[in-house]
Amino acid sequence: MIELLPVRDLAACCAPLTRDTIPAEQAADLAHRLKALADPTRLRLISIVAASADQEACVCDLTEPVGLSQPTVSHHLKLLVDAGFLTRSKRGTWSYYRLVPGSLDAVAGLLTTT
Amino acid sequence: MIELLPVRDLAACCAPLTRDTIPAEQAADLAHRLKALADPTRLRLISIVAASADQEACVCDLTEPVGLSQPTVSHHLKLLVDAGFLTRSKRGTWSYYRLVPGSLDAVAGLLTTT
Numbered sequence: 001m002i003e004l005l006p007v008r009d010l011a012a013c014c015a016p017l018t019r020d021t022i023p024a025e026q027a028a029d030l031a032h033r034l035k036a037l038a039d040p041t042r043l044r045l046i047s048i049v050a051a052s053a054d055q056e057a058c059v060c061d062l063t064e065p066v067g068l069s070q071p072t073v074s075h076h077l078k079l080l081v082d083a084g085f086l087t088r089s090k091r092g093t094w095s096y097y098r099l100v101p102g103s104l105d106a107v108a109g110l111l112t113t114t
Numbered sequence: 115m116i117e118l119l120p121v122r123d124l125a126a127c128c129a130p131l132t133r134d135t136i137p138a139e140q141a142a143d144l145a146h147r148l149k150a151l152a153d154p155t156r157l158r159l160i161s162i163v164a165a166s167a168d169q170e171a172c173v174c175d176l177t178e179p180v181g182l183s184q185p186t187v188s189h190h191l192k193l194l195v196d197a198g199f200l201t202r203s204k205r206g207t208w209s210y211y212r213l214v215p216g217s218l219d220a221v222a223g224l225l226t227t228t
Binding site: 021024027030031032035037038040041042043046047048050051055065099104105107108109111113 | 131132133134135136138141142144145146148149151152153154155156157158160161162164165169179213218219221222223225226227228
C-alpha cells in the first residue's frame with residue numbers, strides 16, 4: 001500500500017506527464033489512482049454519483065443500475081474512497097457517497113498535454 | 115479483448131464521465147485505456163517518450179531509465195500501442211515509439227468535470 005498524497009496536492013505538486021519525465025514516486029501515486037478508476041463498474045459508479053443531484057448518491061440507489069449485489073458495490077465504492085475520488089458518510093441505515101471536488105480534474109490535469 | 119474505438123473518436127463520441135451516467139460500452143472502453151496507463155513503469159515510459167524531442171524515442175533509450183530488460187520494456191510499450199497511446203515504427207535495428215497526438219487529452223477530457 002503506497003502513501004497517497006491528498007488529491008488536491010496531486011495537482012499542486014506535480015507536472016503533467018508529458019512535460020518532463022515523471023519521477024518514480026509520482027508515477028506510483030498516479031498509477032494507483034488510475035487503477036482505482038480502471039474498471040467499468042467503478043467508472044459507472046463514479047459517473048452515477050457525479051451525475052446525481054448534489055453529486056451525492058445513496059448506496060441503495062447504486063446497486064440496481066450496475067446490476068451487482070450491495071457487498072460487491074460497496075467493495076468497489078471503498079476502492080474509490082481509498083483513492084480519494086469519493087467520500088462516504090453514514091446517515092441512518094445507509095451510506096451516502098459524494099464526489100470529491102477536483103479529484104477527477106487533478107488526474108485529468110496530469111494527463112493533459114496542452 | 116474489447117473492440118476499441120480510435121482514440122480520436124473517443125473524445126468526439128463520448129460525454130465526460132460526470133455529465134451523465136456513462137453507458138456500459140463506453141465504460142468498458144475507458145476502463146481498458148485507463149488500465150493500460152495504470153502502471154508506474156508504463157506511465158514513466160509514456161512520459162519519457164512524450165518529453166523526448168519530437169515526442170519520439172528509441173526503445174534502446176527506454177530500458178536504462180526504467181531499469182528493466184528490453185523484452186519487459188517492449189511488453190509494456192506494446193500495451194500502450196494496443197491502447198492507442200503510442201505508435202511504433204521500425205527503422206533499422208530499433209523500434210521507435212511516438213506519442214499519438216490527442217490520445218492522452220481524449221482520456222483526460224472524459225475525466226474532466228468542468
